[in-house]
Amino acid sequence: MDTIVDRPERRLLHVDCDAFFVQVARLEDPEGAGKEDLLIVGGSPSGRGVVTSASYAAREYGVRSGMPTSQALRLCPKAVVAPVSRDAISLRSKAVRRVLEDLSPVVQAASVDEFYLDLSGMERLLDGEALAVSAERIRLRVLDETEVSVSIGGATQKLVAKLAANFAKPAGTHVVPPGSEAEFMRRFDLASIPGVGPALAKALSEKGLVRVEEAQRVEEEWWEKWFGTSRGQWLYRRIRGVDGSRVNPREPRKSISSERTFFADLSADEDLERRLMQLACSVGHTVRRSGLRARTVTVKLRDADFTTRQASRTVDEPIESDAALFRIARELLTELRRRRRRPARLLGVGVTNLEPMEGQVRQLGLFGDDARVESERDRQVARAVDDLNERFGDGAIVPARVVKPR
DNA sequence: TCTGGGGTCCTAGGACCC
């Protein structure tokens, strides 16, 4: 149960990095792309990319993250599109997190650029410091130690703290006092509430509801009638700024995946299988590096017409090797292609049903190693490849051929 | 205008077990 009843006046902060990818691009390349006022980060190498993050100047032209880069450049032709390395993103993100962990007992990383802090119970330690003062102190400390500009929202609820941080952007703080959550919510459109996406926003506007203010006047029974008990109640609470969820420091990873949109659509099975192999190896590597094994493999296929399908299979014993991953993935891909055969735009491999690798006792095969999904040799090969890649750099070792079916 | 890549969570039907 995730509902808080015993502490109605929690002191929560939401720390949100301002245009994070743009900031990191500037820090990484201050003399080059970093100098551009109109800067867009994004666009995958496929050339079919979308905007990951746009500078505030570019946003004035209507550029938004998630927008196709081509469209962004039509809106803002003078903008410069730059890439930013994942390592740089990850290092900066960790740096911000370390500072926050120094300042707060409970820190949850909600994504690379968002963190929740719970300062409840620290009143005495902070000498009765007002939450707004704490927020500003933390903002300055992060900026000073990491060069990353953040905005911070404070409230009794995560949902409200997050909206308050958005409200304070850029480089600001905003605290919503206990008891004024519902009032604070009234300034927003329903579509800006986290959890209300395009589909739900459309359903709401078809009922004539666009503003939170209007929605707050609708009685609870109507919400339940329209959206069912659970979803209806969820909405009724949410538009009043109540979500009750806790700040959770560490949640175990539930899935690992890798997918690629091709530069040009692929039709040949051999081409798809080669890409599938690369994806399986990438996922396998992450699985092993994380000290995990997986029981369910999923293949995702997006056809040229953007129809997206997936197929998955669960095996009895968790696997970790590229070879086993690939064998299952290939069967799933074959099945998907049998059902519908179009040029493929995107291919993905993912695993779920993750289990920790350590402390696992491998059962001895009832039918011997050959009948198993994954053999001891498969695992040894995978580890050897990991070792070599670690020594000579990722990607130094690639499979010489497609592994034969068993 | 033509839609990335990494995730989480929810729903719903069917299999299977008790």
Place this chain on the structure above:
DNA sequence: TCTGGGGTCCTAGGACCC
């Protein structure tokens, strides 16, 4: 002959977030 209900797991799809 027709007919239970609850729980768990698997699969597929979809909404949503950054």
